[in-house]
Amino acid sequence: MIAYLKGSLFQREEDRIILLVNQVGYEVILPAFVMETLAPKAIGDELALFIYYHHTERQPAPILIGFNSDVEKEFFQHFISVEAIGPLKAVKALNRPIGDIADAIEANDVAVLKNLKGIGARTAQKIVATLGGKVGKFALTPGDPGPKPEMAAAFVENVLDVLVAQLGHKSAEAKQMIADALERNSAIASPEALFDEIFRGNMVK
Numbered sequence: 742m743i744a745y746l747k748g749s750l751f752q753r754e755e756d757r758i759i760l761l762v763n764q765v766g767y768e769v770i771l772p773a774f775v776m777e778t779l780a781p782k783a784i785g786d787e788l789a790l791f792i793y794y795h796h797t798e799r800q801p802a803p804i805l806i807g808f809n810s811d812v813e814k815e816f817f818q819h820f821i822s823v824e825a826i827g828p829l830k831a832v833k834a835l836n837r838p839i840g841d842i843a844d845a846i847e848a849n850d851v852a853v854l855k856n857l858k859g860i861g862a863r864t865a866q867k868i869v870a871t872l873g874g875k876v877g878k879f880a881l882t883p884g885d886p887g888p889k890p891e892m893a894a895a896f897v898e899n900v901l902d903v904l905v906a907q908l909g910h911k912s913a914e915a916k917q918m919i920a921d922a923l924e925r926n927s928a929i930a931s932p933e934a935l936f937d938e939i940f941r942g943n944m945v946k
Contacts, residue, residue, distance in 0.1 A: 742806060743767075747789040751780050756832070758807075760788060765941055767870075769807040772817075773858075774836035778809055793817060795828045806832055816879045823871045824863060833858045843879035846872050877901060880916060896932040904939075918942070 746769070748762035752829065758785040759766045769790060771779070782788060790807035792812045806828060808814040816839045835842065845853035846869055854865035879899035897919060904915035916918045922929065922938035929935050 742794045743792050744794070745789070746792055746805075746807075748787070750779075750784055750786050750788050753779070753784070758788075760790065760807075767805060770829075770832055771844045773810055774834050774838050775813070775836055793828065804828065812879070817844065817874065819876055819879075820868075823864070823868050825867065830859055832864055834860050837939070839879050841893050843876040846876050847874070847880050849873065877912070896935070900932050900935050900939075903936075 746760055746762055746767055748760045749868065751761040751766055752759040756773075756801065757768055757770045758779070760769055761767075764874060779788070790809070791804040791811050793808070793814055795804040795806065795838075796802075806817070817828075817831060817835070820826060820835070820842075821828055826834070835857050842854070842857070844850075849869050849870060851862065851865045854860055854864055854868055857865075861870070861880070900919060901912075901915050903917065904910045905912050910918070918939050919935065920944055923936055925942060926934075926938050929938060
């Protein structure tokens with residue numbers, strides 16, 4: 742199974758690219774929010790993608806779906822766990838940053854989810870029912886790829902749990918505290934450093 746590819750951009754279409762890896766061209770389908778991040782890339786530029794490999798008896802030809810980070814791929818796997826949302830439908834639906842979509846899920850904002858491509862009211866309600874309370878850490882993920890999404894996957898959810906369960910903050914308030922801390926200091930790389938920055942910010946207020 743293919744989980745990660747690194748090579749050069751060989752060809753680009755509306756919803757997919759061909760990535761040249763060791764003289765082999767791999768067709769990789771990209772959600773719109775991922776494709777947008779590749780706009781600055783020119784043919785021949787180096788590119789690395791985390792890959793979701795889809796292959797079933799009904800879909801014998803393997804499909805490769807690409808993401809900028811393992812966090813984006815993880816959110817995608819949550820998203821396709823919703824009834825009636827398969828990988829190809831999810832690719833079309835994810836036309837906004839995953840942080841925005843996760844925010845809408847956690848806020849039970851069906852109106853936002855209905856605006857995703859191919860998602861109607863009934864499916865939007867299924868998304869909230871299935872994923873509500875499970876994607877909070879993705880709501881803290883910045884829209885562009887970089888070190889923050891990787892860091893968020895590692896420990897932000899744990900920090901959020903402590904702020905809410907042990908320190909008594911409301912979920913929305915705790916998320917804002919974490920987001921503010923990350924904005925003040927993008928080099929945070931541990932839960933201890935994140936707590937320090939959160940409490941430092943509260944002392945300044």
